[in-house]
Amino acid sequence: MQGNYSKLIAAARKARLRAYAPYSQFRVGAAVLTKTGEIISGCNIEISSLSLTICAERTALFKAISENRRSFKAIAIATDQLDPVSPCGACRQVMYELAGDIDIILCPIRGKEKILKLRSLLPLPFHKTKFV
Ligand code: THU
Numbered sequence: 001m002q003g004n005y006s007k008l009i010a011a012a013r014k015a016r017l018r019a020y021a022p023y024s025q026f027r028v029g030a031a032v033l034t035k036t037g038e039i040i041s042g043c044n045i046e047i048s049s050l051s052l053t054i055c056a057e058r059t060a061l062f063k064a065i066s067e068n069r070r071s072f073k074a075i076a077i078a079t080d081q082l083d084p085v086s087p088c089g090a091c092r093q094v095m096y097e098l099a100g101d102i103d104i105i106l107c108p109i110r111g112k113e114k115i116l117k118l119r120s121l122l123p124l125p126f127h128k129t130k131f132v
Pocket of ligand 1: 021024026027043044045053054057086088
């Protein structure tokens with residue numbers, strides 16, 4: 001696994017170093033892999049009113065979407081923590097809507113990455129029902 005995604009993991013770890021997290025000091029980097037093999041990364045960005053903060057996963061995906069990328073294979077999420085950190089609920093919904101059931105690679109500061117499918121983290125995603 002690590003072999004397949006080693007460039008993606010390195011990109012997420014590098015993006016983590018660009019985190020703007022003066023309030024929490026909790027740095028997160030994310031990198032999305034498109035089906036054509038491109039990598040787009042992002043970091044968390046905190047704003048003093050806190051609720052305007054954006055997570056690394058959403059930064060990376062919004063950057064990719066706004067650059068007209070539409071199909072994705074995986075996202076790597078890197079932190080400074082010893083244990084793998086899994087994405088927040090809001091990011092799970094965003095990832096599901098924009099990228100579907102992609103591979104999620106959780107990357108702690110050192111040691112083994114953990115890989116899972118998004119749907120295992122979001123078993124009952126919100127779907128808009130059609131009005132009749
Ligand atoms: N954070 C992320 O970037 N991704 C997540 O999935 C969870 C939390 C950020 C938001 C905030 O800047 C910091 O981590 C502490 O919550």
